[in-house]
Amino acid sequence: MATQILMPALSPTMEEGKLAKWLVHEGDDVKCGDILAEIETDKATMEFEAVDEGRIAKLLVPEGTEGVKVNQPIAELIADGDVGEEAAPVAATETKGGRQETRQEARAEVRQGETRAKPAAPTADDTQQAEAALADAEVPEGTELVTMTVREALRDAMAEEMRRDASVFLMGEEVAQYQGAYKVSQGLLDEFGPERVIDTPITEHGFAGLGVGAAFGGLRPIVEFMTWNFAMQAMDQLINSAAKTRYMSGGQMGCPIVFRGPNGPAARVAAQHSQDYSSWYAHVPGLKVIAPYFAADAKGLLKAAIRDPNPVIFLENEIVYGRSFPVPKLDDYVVPIGKARVLREGKDVTVVAHSICVGQMLEAAEKLAGEGIEAELIDLRTLRPLDTATVIASVKKTNRMVTVEQGWPICSIGSELGARVTDEAFDYLDAPPIKVTGKDVPMPYAANLEKLALPSVDDIVTAAKAVCYRT
């Protein structure tokens, strides 16, 4: 019985891939677990294993083919007679003509997963916004802009600072040989060697504390948490040791250290691996907290963080790592900590966001413009110190505010902004500010519930219209 082997999805965000190499030939017998092919995904080259026994009848896609869609047939397998009809395999090998719906369903889900995973693939507009935004930063006129991913921008920031200052080193789980769990530290081991790019055991509380001690000892550690979820293991060292020492020592000693890694919900990884810590750290005196969206800010702010004499919490976002934006080609591009940026001017409503929600806010602004509402967009970039002056000035102009974040609503960044605006611009408000946030629940796994748990572009549009008393 001939069954088709389908192109597999080998990462949560894969839509298509390159069939890099066949490791079997037509006529070969294969067993479960035999490696059939090497496939390049959006993140890495992966081996694809057989899940059924049989003989390879035909290779349908020649090796070297790029852009092979997930679930497209790539080979035909004649199943082992012995196995019996019963075992008519579904899924990656699928009976010809049979179970068509499952396949379509699966495709639909993949697509759905994709849109979720990359809510706003940066549009030309996005890039223009980013360029426009750069124009008002301190970038000399005529500076060349290079397009790079946020991932590359972060790596470059670390590499530049490590070249500049021998006391800077990087430590964390899988940062060296594996090149980073999310490939942010790619190439750093090669350039700086194992004394400065250090793989740790899985001991967050231990290595975070060790980093604090190393900073006390005169080094400038960059400590990567594989994700911020695992920093909860280390929370005591971050807050009790790193954040409070300058104060407790009467200013004698500080703790110049950067804790960084991906923060916020990723795709379908459920409650323990999907939460936004923005407001947690923004709460703590003694820390600086940064959460950029654009690649240029990621680079410039990470460089500033590494040079800063204080402990800095640097919140990245896994889904944003792969997005590309222009970055000024300068020898030393440093963005000051503590300054929000007005991304787009508008007179009707102020929308404030940070990190991945900046992308959503940009999309929402386009939709709002289509309905005649001009939104003024503020990318906070730094959460502590919080640049409330920029927000207040904007609200005094628009008289309305919507805040956007993925975190939980209670005691959120939006709660703080709401309080500050009522405090300092109460008389200017024409409507109560609205917080668009993640839902007040742990992150569910199911695709449909996860979607409901996260703030959407439409939620922002609805909120903006509501504060403008438009429906």
Place this chain on the structure above:
Amino acid sequence: MAEAARQQDSAEAAGTDAALAKKFYRDMLLIRRFEEKAGQLYGMGLIGGFCHLYIGQEAVVVGMQAALKPGDQVITAYRDHGHMLATGMDPKGVMAELTGRAAGYSKGKGGSMHMFSVEQRFYGGHGIVGAQVPIGTGLAFSNKYKKSGAICLTYFGDGAANQGQVYESFNMAELWKLPVVYAIENNQYAMGTSIERSSATRELYKRGASFDIPGELVDGMDVEAVHQAGLEATEYARSGKGPIILELKTYRYRGHSMSDPAKYRTREEVQEVREKRDPIEHFGQKLVQRGLVREDELKATDKEIRHIVNTAAEFATESAEPAADELTTDVTA
């Protein structure tokens, strides 16, 4: 392998009878086929997020679970599908959780890494490396407190063995003589980090030494050896002597999770284990040699298991997603 522990055909020594031997074979095969199917469904986009397969490690959980008594508890990390099947949880409900459907064990809210079954005394399903160790110790505390006579079987990995809370747990467990068996599944890698690169000492069964907790090294690819060690360890913990550690040397064939390119080890290394030490293949041959089963009976078992797994997959892909209002239920009581 050099470790002497339970190398030789420990079968005779254990005196495994035919019925038990067949059960071992069947239970291991169920996990293998279930995981292969989960891998397929992931490939089709029907399972999302992280999905950590147990392929290669089946003998550990099957041997250990067979040493438990009714009422004993089990807790592990995120590589948990095998544990759930071995505790007797329904493959349909497990697979439906993997696809995020309402009929899953956690109503689709937990996913691959977070499933629980009060009925089977399976306490999860934990995503934070090492966090299940103090929790398992606490379950043992509750057993002692209530004089229930039960023990808690607490599984964790070689990577988890470096977390501080493991040693905090060891200290309390010995101090208070808690009925807990720590089963360290040493598959020799924590994501891309081999144990050589992460651990100052690699004999994990000795990690309780400074707390006076006994430990034993076990060939985790040999289900009978695991079972025998499991019987002795559970007996020890149950008798009131306190905690005990088993280090089960095993191997995972697949990547750490579905999206691991696995560049940290060679294809040959994996192939060698598959060929020389596969827990299922070898055990099947052993049973045939011993005259306990015939070749065709093994084939029939395979067919039966494939049917169970295909039925579970169909159920899991056809059943409904959770209703929207489930989003806000179960947050607090």
